[in-house]
Amino acid sequence: MKVDEKISSLLNEQYGFILEDALLQEMVKVGQFRHVKAGEALMDYNETITAMPMLLSGSLKIIREDKDGNELLLYYLESGDTCAMSFTCCMGQKKSQIRAVAEKDSELLLIPSEYLDKWLLEYPSWKSYVFESYHTRLDEFLEAIDALAFMKLDERLLKYLRDKAMVTGSTELQATHQEMAYDLNTSRVVVSRLLKQMEKEGVIKMHRNKVELIKL
DNA sequence: ACATTAAGTGATT
């Protein structure tokens, strides 16, 4: 089958160095392939998690949202990553505490929950991968907390722009001031003013619906 | 040409 071959080669590309072949093959067999277009939500607040996503290509942004709809960007998930949180959530049939939106067009493989702990026993590489993933996820959380607690908004905005440039692989960042304000959970006016100051300092250049990062 | 959406600004808290 053509589709399987494609999944298989993507899997190999992203996970071939970490996971053993037998496991990869089984993933192709049981996993459900899914394509998400940029901007599309993969997982929403309060949805029940039924599968663990393995990112094959693209990137997702993980957003925390409170009951009033206030958003805050937590971190990005890139290809080769998975959300370890979904692992436990998924096994306990918990509801999602976050929202996952595709930053770019992305492809992923959804692994049904029944295989998750079964594989822990069968495949050593799976176990270390899951643990490793927990670790990176936790690091990302700490980084997000640090940013929130210790950085001023201007520093946060700059970090935000840099992170965005990193995952999109481009210094031309497509976003309105309002969208950035949502991600940082602040107001558009503040973002506009900070961006303007950054432009004066030569760090960025502004265009409509777009910001160009000059100093990385 | 007109309406809509994005961005800029001064004043106030």
Add this chain to the structure above:
DNA sequence: AATCACTTAATGT
């Protein structure tokens, strides 16, 4: 740093 109230600029129809 947030909010308001308004202006100006860019874009779509």
